[in-house]
Amino acid sequence: MNKLLFTPLPLPEESVASLLFRCAKANGYKNLKNFSQAFQLDWSSLASCQWRGSTASKLLIRHGSLTMSDKRMILNSFPKQIRRGSSNFMLLHEVPYPVSMLRQKLVLCPSCIRNDCLNRMHAYRWSDVCPLHGEIYLERCPHCGSPFDWLRLEDYHCPCSFDLREASSISADKRSSEIINHALSEKKGDFFTLLMASMTALRYFHTVDNRLSIMESCVNIATAQKTVFFQEIRKLQNKYPTLHRRALLAPFILSPNAMPSHYGIEYLTACKQSKPSHHDQSCGCGTLLFTKKELRYIFNSSGSLAELNAKKLKGIASLDPNHLTNPFYQCPDICGSLINLDSIQWEHTNAFARPSANFELLTSSEAAMMLHTSPARIQKLAGAGLIKTQQFSKAQGLLIPMASIKDFNEKFILRSEILSRAGLNRHVVNYILTGVNPIEVRSNAYTSGFLLYKRDEVPESLLSALDHSVTAIMQKPLGPDSLVTFADAAKQLSINVKCIRPMVKSGLLNQMLVQSPDGSPGREYCTGDSLQKAMQWRDHYMSLGETAIQAKCSLRVIHARYISTGFVECKQFGPTVFFSLEAVDKIRRHFEVFTTHLFFARETGCTICVISKLIEESKIHALTKDHPDFINGQILFRRIDAEEAIARYFAEKHVGYQSK
Structure with missing residues (x-):
């Protein structure tokens, strides 16, 4: 037999499983098992029959009375399966989603059952609450406790003969499910990209008891609002008060998605967290899950996981040693391990991070340029704890928040900067600084150091000789007399510095050679007025x-x-x-x-x-x-x-x- 007596058309936002249940019932079959056997359909799993092009979709559009519009409507209710690179995706309303988001087992909303129409959201893992009725999906029969056998359900009666329409409903907040369902209808691909990134980052916190609240956090983060992201991280910090924020933020910071990574870096650098005096063993930190890459970042280690295990973690355990592609690990006492780790930075006070509209990360070269020193000295300042730095990969090197450089500049000034910018003889500078105690910065006792001064102890007459503000780093306004380095020009134009010379050659930028005082070859600069015109061109x-x-x-x-x-x-x-x-x-x-x-x-x-x-x-x-x-x-x-x-x-x- 290969012909249906009747083919129902999908209802608005109806799931494929619901459509198949109605089709089997309308054609006189007790359940989908009998239905599939009658039409010789090989349904190995619930997911396998929900794809466009599956035996189910081919059967439904086979009826001769269907118009082309009807067939298109039926096909559109089935997601496409596509492959991009090495990964499989499902295409819903022309937006790709990971195949892993399609549930492998049936879950049901009691009210949807009573309406004989299951909302599409029950088919996807990002929803645990029905967006229409605000009821938590049932995963097992309330009577016998068995998972739903989707092939043997007879008019929503479990094989144990319990009528699932009589199942009790458990109400829950449906806001998150409504947002996801609306985003699905509006084809908001960016929202789901962030949702998947946040679900991946928060998977270490996921348990059976708290998955609804975690899903709510994921949806909140997917709104792409920095303030909301910071609020969600504060919740995690309150949950684990003695765990260093590096561990909570590592999955976000190392995320391939730029937004949670950028927000995570900002929270890490802006937050203040003092070293705990003790660790409560019942905090539950040992249940958190991390990848090898995240653990190396958390513990500031570039070595192998075996090295981490031997030197620091003491009992790290693989949750699934057979899952070789991306195994997760647990550290029984990650709070205590980080408390006792010398390379972890702690502050003297506690303060939640607050989002900034102008957060920016600088390389060591950019930071050195702002402080008129060398990248090597920037590293020494970081080692002395005078500026905050982060390093996520060897290729990137040190990254320094702009706020940290400004904070340092408001409190200190390097002796080398005074000598290079004051325009005074060294002996005159030494005389003016008589009585001012310098601070020596050196990486160890065997290397040479350099001097800096507390800004409030430097005489005002010397500070006024410098060509920048006393309390902040200021940029000179661009004009015909201002000169800008190629690196600064590239930064202001948001381009590769290798583009500057070709732009000069084309006439888009003008350059000027500034001779050194000793007569040696000088340095090339871009003129400020030409940079201003180039910025207008760049717009x-x-x-x-x-x-x-x-x-x-x-x-x-x-x-x-x-x-x-x-x-x-x-x-x-x-x-x-x-x-x-x-x-x-x-x-x-x-x-x-x-x-x-x-x-x-x-x-x-x-x-x-x-x-x-x-x-x-x-x-x-x-x-x-x-x-x-x-x-x-x-x-x-x-x-x-x-x-x-x-x-x-x-x-x-x-x-x-x-x-x-």
Whole structure:
């Protein structure tokens, strides 16, 4: 038997499982097991029958009375499965989500059962509460305690004969589920990217008892508001008051997503936490889960996990030694281990971090430039605890918060800065500083150090000789007489410093050579007025990387489809390509509307032969040379037309198979 007597159409926001339950019931089958056997469907798992292109989706669109619109509606209720790189994703409303978010086991909302329509959210792991009824999903039969056997449910009766419509409801706050459901309808891909990042970062805190509150925290973080992120971290600090914030923030800081990583770094540097006098053994820190990379960061170690285990962790245990791809570990006394670790910085007071509108991280070279010293001395200042630094990888090196440099500059001044900027003879400076006690900074007793002074002890006459503010680092206004280093110019233009010389060569920037006092070759600077004009130019141009983010496509696609073909004009300075805002908008619009046969095949998994056949049969209309969006050497067509043609092709193919 291969024909349904009746095919129900999906209801608004109905799940695939609910649609299958209604279909089996409408065609006179007791349960999905009998239904699948009658139609010889190989349903190995609940997830396997929910994909577009599965035997379930093919069966539902096979009915001859369905219109093309009906078939499209049914197919759209099934998520697509696509592969990007080495990972599988499900495509819902054209937004990709990790396949792991699709539940492998059935959970049910009692009120949805009574309405004979399950809301789609019960199928996904990011929801534990029904967004319509505010009820926690049931995972087991309340009568027999067994997990739901989705194949053997008979009109929502458990095999033990208990009617699940009579199950008691457990109410819960549905705000988080409503937000997720709304984001799903509105196709908010950025929200789900942050949601997945926060779920990954907070997985170490997840238990059976607190998963609703953790999910609420994940949803709050996914709103991308820094204030909300800081509030959620404060909750964690209150939960684990003796655990160093490095451990709580490590999963966020090391996240591949830029937003939680940036917010985590800011919280880490802005927060103050004093060293606990004791550790309460019942705090539960030993249950937290971490990866190897996170543990190395937490313990300031670049060595292997075995080295960490032997020297510091004392009993780190793998939770799943068979899970080789990304195993998690526990440290039985991570609070105590960090308290006794010399390389961990503690402050003298406690204060929660507050978000700043101007948070910025500097490299050691940038910090050295601001303090008129060398990167080596910046490292020594960090070693002496005079400035805060962070290091997340050897490649990045030390990173210093701008606030820490400003705080240091308000309290101290380097002797080398006084000598280089006061414009006074060394002996005159020594005379003025008579009676002022210097502070010597050195990394150890065997190396040479350098001197600095407390700013409030330096005579006002000497401070006034310096060309910057007494209490803060100030930038000179750009003008015809101001000079800016190439590095500073690149920073203000948000470009690679290697772009500066090509910009000078093109006339976009002007340079000036400043001779050294001893007559030796001097240093090249950008003039302030030309930098001001370049900044105005930069407001109307985007780099290749910025364009890729704006257009939501890869750098390779922009190169192959738009640059090499001459579809848009661009300017190149050194290693970086720039586009005008008009060109960026042209690329974005074109990529949204049109696609190529090769790219479409990779996106959908459809073969190139099928796509070529549909083009030959004029079911997919390739752009002709007279079309304004035609690109030479590219087979282009509208993305939405191609999707509809593919859907019609498979629908007609199955209808033809049935008629045979």
